[in-house]
Amino acid sequence: xxxxKRVIIVGGGHNGLxxxxxxxxxxxxxxxxxxxxxxxxxxxxxxxxxxxxxSACAHLLxxxxxxxxxxxxxxxxxLRLAKTNLKTIAxxxxxxxxxxxxxxxxxxxxxxxxxxALVKYRRRMDRFAKxxxxxYSRKPPRIGVSNxxxxxxAAKLALDMRLLGREDMREFLRIAGINIYDILEEYFDSPLLxxxxxxxxxxxxxxxxxxxNSVFTTLHRMSGRIGGKQGALAYPAGGMGAVTAALAAAAxxxxxxxxxxxxxxxxxxxxxxxxxxxxxxxxQISADTVVSNxxxxxxxxxxxxxxxxxxxxxRKIQHIRMRGNAAKLHLALKTLxxxxxxxxxxxxxxxxxxxxxxxxxxxxxxAKYGEYSSSPALEITIPSIHDASLAPDGxxxxxxxxxxxxxxxxxxxxxxxxxxxxxxxDQLSRYAPDIRQQITHTELLTPADIEREFRITGGxxxxxxxxxxxxxxxxxxxxxxxxxxxxxxxxxxxxxxxxGGGVMGHAGRNAATAVLSGGSR
Amino acid sequence: xxNLTKEHFHTHLYPSPFHSxxxxxxxxxxxxRWKGYLSADAYTDISMEYFASxxxxxxxxxxxxxxxxITGPDALPFLNRLMTREVSKIxxxxxxxxxxxxxxxxxxxxxxxxxxxxxxxxxxxQEPQIDWLLTSAIGFDVDIVEDTHDVAALAVQGPTSCAxxxxxxxxxxxxxxxxxxxxxxxxxTELMVSRTGYTGDLGYELWIDxxxxxxxxxxxxxxxxxxxxxxxxxxxxxxxxxxAGFLLAGVDFLPAHEAIRPDRTRSPFEVGLGWLVHLxxxxxxxxxxLLEEKRRGSRYNFVKLDIDGNKTAExxxxxxxxxxxxxxxxxxxxxxxxxxxxxxxxxxAPHGKVGDEFLAEVYYQRELKWHRVLAPxxxxxxxxxxxxxxxxxxxxxx
Ligand SMILES: Cc1cc2nc3c(=O)[nH]c(=O)nc-3n(C[C@H](O)[C@H](O)[C@H](O)COP(=O)(O)OP(=O)(O)OC[C@H]3O[C@@H](n4cnc5c(N)ncnc54)[C@H](O)[C@@H]3O)c2cc1C
Numbered sequence: 001x002x003x004x005k006r007v008i009i010v011g012g013g014h015n016g017l018x019x020x021x022x023x024x025x026x027x028x029x030x031x032x033x034x035x036x037x038x039x040x041x042x043x044x045x046x047x048x049x050x051x052x053x054x055s056a057c058a059h060l061l062x063x064x065x066x067x068x069x070x071x072x073x074x075x076x077x078x079l080r081l082a083k084t085n086l087k088t089i090a091x092x093x094x095x096x097x098x099x100x101x102x103x104x105x106x107x108x109x110x111x112x113x114x115x116x117a118l119v120k121y122r123r124r125m126d127r128f129a130k131x132x133x134x135x136y137s138r139k140p141p142r143i144g145v146s147n148x149x150x151x152x153x154a155a156k157l158a159l160d161m162r163l164l165g166r167e168d169m170r171e172f173l174r175i176a177g178i179n180i181y182d183i184l185e186e187y188f189d190s191p192l193l194x195x196x197x198x199x200x201x202x203x204x205x206x207x208x209x210x211x212x213n214s215v216f217t218t219l220h221r222m223s224g225r226i227g228g229k230q231g232a233l234a235y236p237a238g239g240m241g242a243v244t245a246a247l248a249a250a251a252x253x254x255x256x257x258x259x260x261x262x263x264x265x266x267x268x269x270x271x272x273x274x275x276x277x278x279x280x281x282x283x284q285i286s287a288d289t290v291v292s293n294x295x296x297x298x299x300x301x302x303x304x305x306x307x308x309x310x311x312x313x314x315r316k317i318q319h320i321r322m323r324g325n326a327a328k329l330h331l332a333l334k335t336l337x338x339x340x341x342x343x344x345x346x347x348x349x350x351x352x353x354x355x356x357x358x359x360x361x362x363x364x365x366x367a368k369y370g371e372y373s374s375s376p377a378l379e380i381t382i383p384s385i386h387d388a389s390l391a392p393d394g395x396x397x398x399x400x401x402x403x404x405x406x407x408x409x410x411x412x413x414x415x416x417x418x419x420x421x422x423x424x425x426d427q428l429s430r431y432a433p434d435i436r437q438q439i440t441h442t443e444l445l446t447p448a449d450i451e452r453e454f455r456i457t458g459g460x461x462x463x464x465x466x467x468x469x470x471x472x473x474x475x476x477x478x479x480x481x482x483x484x485x486x487x488x489x490x491x492x493x494x495x496x497x498x499x500g501g502g503v504m505g506h507a508g509r510n511a512a513t514a515v516l517s518g519g520s521r
Numbered sequence: 522x523x524n525l526t527k528e529h530f531h532t533h534l535y536p537s538p539f540h541s542x543x544x545x546x547x548x549x550x551x552x553x554r555w556k557g558y559l560s561a562d563a564y565t566d567i568s569m570e571y572f573a574s575x576x577x578x579x580x581x582x583x584x585x586x587x588x589x590x591i592t593g594p595d596a597l598p599f600l601n602r603l604m605t606r607e608v609s610k611i612x613x614x615x616x617x618x619x620x621x622x623x624x625x626x627x628x629x630x631x632x633x634x635x636x637x638x639x640x641x642x643x644x645x646x647q648e649p650q651i652d653w654l655l656t657s658a659i660g661f662d663v664d665i666v667e668d669t670h671d672v673a674a675l676a677v678q679g680p681t682s683c684a685x686x687x688x689x690x691x692x693x694x695x696x697x698x699x700x701x702x703x704x705x706x707x708x709x710t711e712l713m714v715s716r717t718g719y720t721g722d723l724g725y726e727l728w729i730d731x732x733x734x735x736x737x738x739x740x741x742x743x744x745x746x747x748x749x750x751x752x753x754x755x756x757x758x759x760x761x762x763x764x765a766g767f768l769l770a771g772v773d774f775l776p777a778h779e780a781i782r783p784d785r786t787r788s789p790f791e792v793g794l795g796w797l798v799h800l801x802x803x804x805x806x807x808x809x810x811l812l813e814e815k816r817r818g819s820r821y822n823f824v825k826l827d828i829d830g831n832k833t834a835e836x837x838x839x840x841x842x843x844x845x846x847x848x849x850x851x852x853x854x855x856x857x858x859x860x861x862x863x864x865x866x867x868x869x870a871p872h873g874k875v876g877d878e879f880l881a882e883v884y885y886q887r888e889l890k891w892h893r894v895l896a897p898x899x900x901x902x903x904x905x906x907x908x909x910x911x912x913x914x915x916x917x918x919x
Contacts, residue, residue, distance in 0.1 A: 272809060306660025307602050310624035310806040315656045479624075486809060 004288045005029045007515065008277050010264045010303065011293030011455075011494065013041025017247035018508030019291055019493040019515075021072055024254035026516040031285065032256060033277065035263035035455055038241075039248045041293070042454050042461075043503045045241030049441035051392040052332040055240035057450060057461075059381055059399045060086070060350065062233045063224035063504035064243065067137065072250040079246035082237035082386040084227035087349040090196035091431045095341020098192040099349075102229070108192045117187040121197075126230045128172050129222035131160055136223065136499040136506045139482045139514060140472040177468055180218050181209035181357050191356030198357035199377055203401060204461030204501065206325045208364030209357045213467040220466060220500060233350060235386050243503060267292070267303045267490065274489040277303075289489050289515060293508075295456055295463035296320060296476035296496040304487065313486055316477035320470065320496075324447030324459035325367050327405035329378075329424055331398040332391070332441035336382070339432045348385035353378040353431060360403075367404035372420045376427055377403050395440075400428075407447035407458045417444060462501030463494050472498055483507075483514035491515050534559040537584040538673040538734035542742075546752050553755055556649065556669070558585035563754040568857075570757035574720055575858050577749025578681045580741065581719075581758050583674035583726060584734075587649045591642040593663035600634065600642060602805050603657045605789055605798040613639045616700045616717050620794050621653075626810030627777040627786035629653060630770055631794070633717060635702060643668075647770040653778065657806065673734035677741065678724030678761075680908075681748040683916040686714070686725060689744035694725075695915035708736055716916075719758060721765020723910040723917070748919075763852045764859060764906040766825060768792060773823075773851040773865055787867070788814055793823035821848075822873030825905065826881065828862040828898040831855055834881040839866055840895065841879060847872045850881065858906040864898070875902045 007023050009016045012034030020030045038044060042057035061081070069079070090098040090108060098108025103122035105115055141153030161169055175183055180201035184194040198209035201218035208214070222231035236242045248258060265280045267290050276286035292299040296317055300306075306314045336344075339351065354360050354377040363373035384396040391397050402424050409416045421444045428435055447459025456463060464476055473481045476496045483491050493511030495501035529535065535558050537543065546564050553562040560582065564570060573579045591600065600608040604619045611617035613636050620631040632646035644650070651667045658665055677686060686694050690705075697703050697716045705712045710733050718724035729737050742750055762769065770776050777786045788811060789798050798811060828834050833855055839848040848868030856863045864881070872879070880895040910917050 269804075271804070272812065301660060307598060308804050310809070311603070311653070311657040311659070312624035312806065314659050318659050 006031070006287040007289045007291060008033060008285060008287045009291045009293060009493070010267070010277060010299075011035070011041060012039035012248070012258065012260070013293045013494060014043045014244050014247055014503050014505060015493050015495060015508035015511075016041070016291070016293030017244060017251050018068055018072070018505040019293070019512045020256045021247070021251045021254050022509055022512030023291075023515060024251065024256045026512065028289075028515075030251075030256045031287075032251065032258050033262040033264050033279070033285075034258070034260045037261050039258060039260060040241050040244030042450070042456065043240040043244045045239030045390075048330045048443045049332040052395070052397050052441065053239060053390045054330045054397045054399045055383070056445070057328060057454065058240045058503050059383065059401070060233045061236050061240070061243060061503055062221065062226050062231070063502040064226060065137065065505045065509065066225055066228075068505040068509055072247070074243075074246045074250060077246040077249035077253070079243060080237040081227060082235045082383075083348065084232060084234040085229060086233040086235065087346070088196055089342060089346050089349050089351045090192040090355075091339065091351055091353050092192055092341070092355060093430055097341055097346075098190065098196070099346070100193070100196060102232075105193060108190060110190045110193060114188050114190045114193055118193070121187045122231075124168065124171065125219065125222055127164065127168060128176075129219045129231060131164065131172070132219050133223035133225070134160055135472070136504070137510065139510050140475070140498045142482060143473055175215045176219075177212060178215055179210050179212050180214040181361065183215055184209075184357060195354040195356040195359055196352045198360050199352055199354035199379070202360060202364065202403065203379060204326050206321065206323060206367065206406075206465055207467075208361040210361050211364075216468055216471070217466055220502070224502075224504065235381070235383055237387055238389060239383060239387070240503060247505075264303060266305070267299075269304065269308045269487060272488060274487055289491065291491040291493045291511060291515060293494045295322065295460070295494060296480070296492065297322065297457040298455060299492060304490070309486060313477070313479055316479070320476055321465040321467070322458040322460040322463065323407040324450060324456075324461060325404045325406055326461055327402040327420070327424075327447065328445040328450070329398070329400040329402050330443040330445075331435075331439050333396040333398055333435075333438045334440055335394065335438055336385070336396050337398070337432045337435045337438055347382055351378075351380040353380070353427065364404055367406040370406050370408055370410040372406065372409060372416065372423065373404045374423060376405075376424055378424070378427065380428075402444075405446050407451070407460075409446070409448075413446045413448045417446060420444065420446075460501075463496035466500045471500070475500065483511040535670075537582050538731035539582050539584065539675070539738050541735055542738040543582055543752060551754065555585040555755070556587060560585055561752070561754040563756050564752045567754070567756045567760070570751060570753040571760050571857070573749060573751035574679045574753055574757065574761055575722065576680065577751070578677060578679040578685055578745055579720075579751055579753030579757065580745075581676040581678065581753045581755075583676045584672070584731075585669070586674060587646045587667065588669045588672055589644045589646070589650060589654060590666050590668045591644060591654070591663060592640065593661075594640075595661040595663045596640050596642055599658060599661040599663040601803060602661070603654070604634070605805055605807065605811070607799045607802045608634065611636045613637075614702045616702060616715050618797065619644075620789050620797050622789065622807030622811070623777045624806060624810065625777070625783070625786075626788045626807035626814055627780075627783070628774055628789055628792060628794070629777045631768060635715065637702065637713075648776050648778070671731070673729050673731040673737070675727045675737070675741070676718050676720075676724065677727060678718045678720040678722055678753070680723055680910060680917070680919040681745070681750070682724050684918050685741065685745040685748045685750060687918070688748075689740050695918065697916070698914045699912055708733060712737065719765070719767055720761040721767065721904060721906065721911060722761070722908060723913070760854055763854050763863065763865065764856050766865065766904045768794075768865075769852065773867075787821060787823075788819060790814060790819045791821040791823060791867070819870055822868050822870055824866050824868055824873045824900045826850070826864040826866050826879075826898045827901045828853075828864060828881050828883075828896050830883075830894065830896045831862055832883045832885045832894060832896065833862065834864045834883045834896065834898070837864070837884075838882045839868060839879045839898070840882055841872070844880065844895070847879060856905055861905065862896075863905045873900055875900050
């Protein structure tokens with residue numbers, strides 16, 4: 001009945017597509033079943049107002065694995081970057097902005113010592129981020145086992161760290177688990193600079209700059225090499241959906257069957273192994289191998305069911321922290337907005353409202369108690385400046401990540417949405433006073449919306465908080481951290497696995513390797 | 522936990538609802554602690570109590586035994602995922618001995634599962650299990666409460682137990698089969714009787730609302746006056762349970778949740794409870810690990826030993842013929858009923874087949890002088906002492 005050559009991938013997010021293509025290259029007959037009407041998951045471009053398109057969740061490309069880009073020939077499948085090396089403009093209410101371009105900083109009354117400190121900071125952080133990045137393209141080693149590949153993985157990890165040299169290794173061990181706020185205090189004076197850099201550490205997380213792990217998340221964010229530059233940011237032409245469109249094209253070219261509007265109701269289990277899937281419409285498709293791109297809680301609770309799993313494992317899945325805290329704001333604008341003090345040629349860069357790190361921390365304080373930030377922090381982009389396809393002639397779209405917006409808002413999002421939208425627009429208006437007049441349509445996606453639309457539990461950016469206790473051989477939980485799971489034939493390939501979220505593809509590629517090598521837990 | 526007041530923590534050890542009756546009978550004033558309760562270790566003389574339970578009737582206050590009430594639409598699937606055995610075979614009105622494991626297939630605890638009414642279960646366990654039960658309940662529509670304090674319980678064990686209870690008015694009790702449950706009206710409340718026990722003999726356990734505990738005790742002892750009824754403490758019970766070959770958590774195996782060193786724990790196969798593992802039923806916690814163990818072989822065998830001589834082999838090392846270590850005794854006693862020097866032991870696989878012969882390294886002292894003997898012993902099949910009355914229905918009327 002079952003078919004050992006066939007692999008079903010549940011979910012056509014970018015990781016599912018990457019996994020599918022590698023499996024097809026490895027000789028498998030692959031079917032991708034995506035619930036939504038298009039492939040891409042949280043990396044899609046979609047119309048939110050007639051004529052206005054925007055990257056619905058992820059909007060900046062920084063982590064996409066260059067190896068995958070080459071191996072899957074994504075350029076020849078249409079991937080193009082509309083703009084690389086985006087600068088960060090740390091907005092000041094008085095218009096005296098600060099501009100960060102790699103390790104160079106200018107404006108905002110920044111001191112000479114901050115200028116030199118940034119060079120030092122980037123040198124070190126880039127080294128550490130590179131080290132982290134090296135762990136990303138292989139499965140994490142299991143601990144407490146004597147399997148040669150696991151021992152090798154652990155040894156390699158230790159060696160990579162040793163190669164940092166004594167001083168940097170010590171520094172790495174000192175800071176890896178702590179918070180970015182303290183580190184920035186050690187380097188810098190400028191509140192604007194510290195604000196913008198601290199925000200990098202908390203984007204997409206349930207962390208404030210003073211939360212432990214925010215150095216780790218900063219390094220995660222810097223671990224990519226888009227356009228060949230460590231920690232750089234880019235706009236894909238056509239929005240994030242263009243990245244997944246290229247991935248889908250690559251998959252199709254390798255013979256992968258791509259099916260949209262095919263939500264999987266459950267993964268079929270026979271005793272100890274999976275035998276296929278059943279779609280919500282009742283259709284069953286058999287396969288010896290099922291790879292889930294859905295988040296771990298969806299996979300194990302909704303698709304597999306607790307009763308097919310051991311209780312201790314279920315408890316671990318239950319305990320994964322995965323309550324999203326980032327909202328997404330989309331504005332359709334009649335014209336290009338003006339931000340006080342921002343030069344027209346700066347408008348297309350990444351604009352950040354995080355005037356100092358205490359501001360970000362205070363914004364986070366609210367989220368701890370289930371409230372939205374009364375003064376939220378924002379990452380703002382106007383992608384239509386680089387990509388005319390996104391809006392009608394002369395008009396524009398603004399895409400912003402807004403923090404913090406806790407998944408479980410006190411009183412619920414139905415009641416809170418409008419008030420929070422106003423809070424966000426008020427905040428935006430402080431920096432772009434005329435923006436309200438230019439808005440023709442507003443969309444605010446809360447984590448609850450993201451959960452609903454993109455089927456990500458908690459609407460969490462990373463399919464589960466990115467933190468040391470949920471990283472590497474702990475991600476998503478021990479027993480499922482090498483892409484294989486307790487059920488034979490079932491694998492994971494989404495952001496909930498090592499190395500985590502962001503449009504990067506590593507999880508998909510590593511999962512394919514695990515499937516092709518037979519996959520042991 | 523309706524019988525605990527808010528101030529209960531001021532009471533260092535909680536008296537059982539039978540305390541007003543057990544206290545004057547405890548001539549030795551020998552009390553122990555059992556899960557927060559004051560519990561009699563011995564009343565008069567351990568041998569006398571032992572012989573009462575084997576020759577007439579011993580009564581043991583079981584109240585401190587941890588009890589959980591499990592209800593809700595998913596009670597059965599929940600229990601089936603928890604237990605290694607097929608729980609659907611335990612019909613309403615029946616009791617089943619069960620063991621449950623962690624993900625690694627190591628025994629967390631053993632206990633008795635009472636199917637009180639269709640879909641309503643009571644689980645009695647040696648160790649408190651509420652945390653593990655609630656963990657296991659994730660994904661199931663089931664209600665679980667620990668109701669240890671809401672149920673008073675007595676074990677009435679021994680040859681005359683049935684006669685006494687019938688005299689007390691439990692008509693027809695002799696027809697109750699082993700592991701069966703019956704309900705009787707009792708002074709305005711309900712008395713539940715199960716033909717269960719920890720003695721491996723004819724015996725019953727009585728379950729009642731704590732407000733009726735004293736009345737139950739009085740009626741029971743009045744009825745038993747001419748039948749040799751006697752209270753029995755924990756130490757005598759520990760003797761009869763070894764004769765019956767029953768395991769004691771923390772003594773014969775280390776409950777998995779108490780282990781710091783994971784290799785000290787045991788699978789059901791390794792404690793002689795393989796017969797309770799139904800690998801062909803739907804998934805249960807530990808199943809994958811146990812399948813793997815089946816494939817690779819177990820590390821230990823749990824055996825019953827018949828040891829030469831009369832020196833009790835408590836904690837003895839078990840050696841092979843060349844005096845190499847092969848295992849350790851977990852429980853041992855001189856069994857008056859079996860007239861044998863008996864022990865339960867955990868042996869390293871592959872040792873432990875029925876008929877295998879070993880040496881028990883026994884240390885004993887006479888007037889502070891220590892002696893060592895290497896007592897020949899052999900692995901036996903079956904139970905050390907199993908009187909026919911244990912399984913007879915109708916129960917004999919001694
Ligand atoms: C608001 C927000 C902003 C972000 N911004 C950025 C950014 O700027 N840059 C960046 O790099 N990253 C960003 N991210 C993170 C990034 O979008 C995600 O980490 C990444 O897209 C996850 O990819 P994935 O393939 O692992 O999972 P997903 O993209 O979530 O894909 C999983 C897929 O599985 C499907 N699925 C789930 N259940 C079923 C089912 N039962 N049947 C069929 N299909 C199913 C879903 O529909 C989905 O398509 C952002 C995330 C959010 C939420």
